[in-house]
Amino acid sequence: MIELAILGLLKDHPMHGYQLSRELTDQLGGLWKVSYGSLYPTLRRLERQGAVEATSGTPGTGGGRRKTVYRITEHGEALFLQLLEEPIHDGAAEDARFRVRLVFFRYLPPETRIRLLDRRRQGLQDRLAGVKAAIRSAADADDEYTRALMEHGRAATETDIAWLTGLIQHERTRYGITAPQGDRRRAQATLRRKERTA
Amino acid sequence: MIELAILGLLKDHPMHGYQLSRELTDQLGGLWKVSYGSLYPTLRRLERQGAVEATSGTPGTGGGRRKTVYRITEHGEALFLQLLEEPIHDGAAEDARFRVRLVFFRYLPPETRIRLLDRRRQGLQDRLAGVKAAIRSAADADDEYTRALMEHGRAATETDIAWLTGLIQHERTRYGITAPQGDRRRAQATLRRKERTA
């Protein structure tokens, strides 16, 4: 989802690659450092797709070194919004993905924001249920570190959920939106374990 | 570090690929799911390196389907220990790496365990310092979600540190090892930000 990050930053004002890198690193408080090996190829791909335009490839008059400044196009704006809302394949590396998305939440209407936050919270609660099931199954079996690891998973996930809940609350009171009733997904924690005959 | 995971599991007893996948998924409480796209190629690479041996490629007498059972070699054991202690390039995806490592901590002597745990904690404290610096710099600038994101980074990192501290304490009292005095790395939080003239 480096595309999302690039488009989101260019939406503010045109930039060149190096600037994008620093800006994004700062925005995330150093939690995610974009790699040049991802950045520059992605910029060129976005240009091929017509989502960004490269302006002033070589220095014009005085001096200044070579700089390729990119500007977002209308097509890029559309792509940006689409990526921002796109359904999430939750998995291991999806945590970072969500963080990047959050940086650009201000570009979404409040209802959509809350919907996405809720979806994310549901995903975390599923994960929590899975971890809890694993803890129950492990009990006294497995060694001390494996159990500590699971406890960590539980603590970390609960921290995340608490943080998200606070964010959602804040959002709701701010816009006076009440929680929906139906549409509650089940936890489904797939707790097969310890029952294999080998 | 899927190699570490594979070798660590095979150290217990020989297994085939699918079994490794499930075993590892369970050990981590569903926090990391190995992908077959990593697993099988890695198994063959380890075999080429002589770290594991494939036994009984085809079903022997009765029936049973095709199964390739792998067994760890002496060279594999050495490689395992080396990987387990190897210095860590801390970054974004290093969290998962540490979790995998923890699963096999029981194979290390107590002093080494404490050393690795301490190193990890120091890394997290550096990260925390960075996030805190970012929060101070951001202050009122940046939007609400960026600030919320940084708060999350702080909360999550603090949760991790607290968990680690507990683990270290437990370990120390268990083996009666006192904390070392010197050798304290500095935080070094590189807090350049907001001072670019554009």
Add this chain to the structure above:
DNA sequence: GTATCCATATATCAACCCGATATAGCGGGG
């Protein structure tokens, strides 16, 4: 019995991303 479905088991693929590295221009300090 047999048709069907699901879990087992291995394998490959494109896409993505990271870390390291190479290259230059430029500015400042010793």
Add this chain to the structure above:
DNA sequence: CCCCGCTATATCGGGTTGATATATGGATAC
């Protein structure tokens, strides 16, 4: 003056994921 460090772009190899293809065996339904 020379070297170091920051800016700026670029490329490479390698690891990881997610999706998908393939069989086979066991269970269940009919």
